[in-house]
Amino acid sequence: DSGVTQxxxxxxxxxxxxxTLRCSPRSGDLSVYWYQQSLDQGLQFLIQYxxxxxxxxxxxxxxxxxxxxxxxxxxxxxxSLELGDSALYFCASSVAPSGDYxxxxxxxxxxxxxx
Amino acid sequence: SQQGEEDPQALSIQEGENATMNCSYKTSIxxxxxxxxxxGRGLVHLILIRSxxxxxxxxxxxxxxxxxxxxxxxxxTASRAADTASYFCATVxxxxxxxxxxxFGKGTKLSVIP
Numbered sequence: 729d730s731g732v733t734q735x736x737x738x739x740x741x742x743x744x745x746x747x748t749l750r751c752s753p754r755s756g757d758l759s760v761y762w763y764q765q766s767l768d769q770g771l772q773f774l775i776q777y778x779x780x781x782x783x784x785x786x787x788x789x790x791x792x793x794x795x796x797x798x799x800x801x802x803x804x805x806x807x808s809l810e811l812g813d814s815a816l817y818f819c820a821s822s823v824a825p826s827g828d829y830x831x832x833x834x835x836x837x838x839x840x841x842x843x
Numbered sequence: 844s845q846q847g848e849e850d851p852q853a854l855s856i857q858e859g860e861n862a863t864m865n866c867s868y869k870t871s872i873x874x875x876x877x878x879x880x881x882x883g884r885g886l887v888h889l890i891l892i893r894s895x896x897x898x899x900x901x902x903x904x905x906x907x908x909x910x911x912x913x914x915x916x917x918x919x920t921a922s923r924a925a926d927t928a929s930y931f932c933a934t935v936x937x938x939x940x941x942x943x944x945x946x947f948g949k950g951t952k953l954s955v956i957p
Contacts, residue, residue: 730885730887761944761945763945763947770947770948770949770950771886771931771933771945771947771950772947773944773945773946776944784944786944816883818885818886820886820945831876831888831891832888832945833888834878834885834886834887834888835885836884836885837883837884837885839883
């Protein structure tokens with residue numbers, strides 16, 4: 729158990745819909761990363777937040793957005809869903825991005841199926 | 844976009860044998876890490892090697908890094924059936940912006956036959 733929790737575990741929805749994925753980082757971790765894992769694209773970095781502020785963006789679609797709240801949990805919002813958005817979405821956390829690198833701890837993921 | 848490319852894509856060995864997986868990457872890195880993923884589950888961090896290190900050990904794992912060739916290898920010795928999983932290398936860029944997002948390769952699927 730990494731200490732990172734993600735809800736829900738599974739999500740089945742229809743094209744055009746909007747969903748919210750939730751992540752609670754490990755206690756004390758200030759940085760949250762979101763990754764998407766799909767069969768054709770592999771594991772891709774989406775976005776990073778540090779202490780409530782966006783720190784870096786990767787291959788995140790404009791239909792997707794995220795935020796990190798004062799209690800440090802994070803939400804990833806996916807809208808106007810398409811079949812190709814079906815994937816495993818992982819959240820990871822680390823203590824801080826500054827200074828020496830810190831290991832990232834991954835949550836169990838949310839499996840999104842768009843029908 | 845993928846940074847690391849693992850080789851082979853799939854590997855099947857007998858229990859007790861050693862397993863070697865290779866990873867190549869494209870840009871300069873701060874460090875390289877290896878992760879394990881059991882079927883459809885979360886990723887587990889195995890080992891991190893920094894750009895100024897050449898070799899690192901952790902239990903039955905041995906990782907090497909050759910920055911001149913932009914490549915790394917992961918050796919699992921005396922494999923066990925429980926080692927069956929997908930293994931990913933991930934690189935962290937040299938960054939002054941304080942972001943350490945991981946760029947993953949496509950992974951090697953290891954099957955250890957009892």
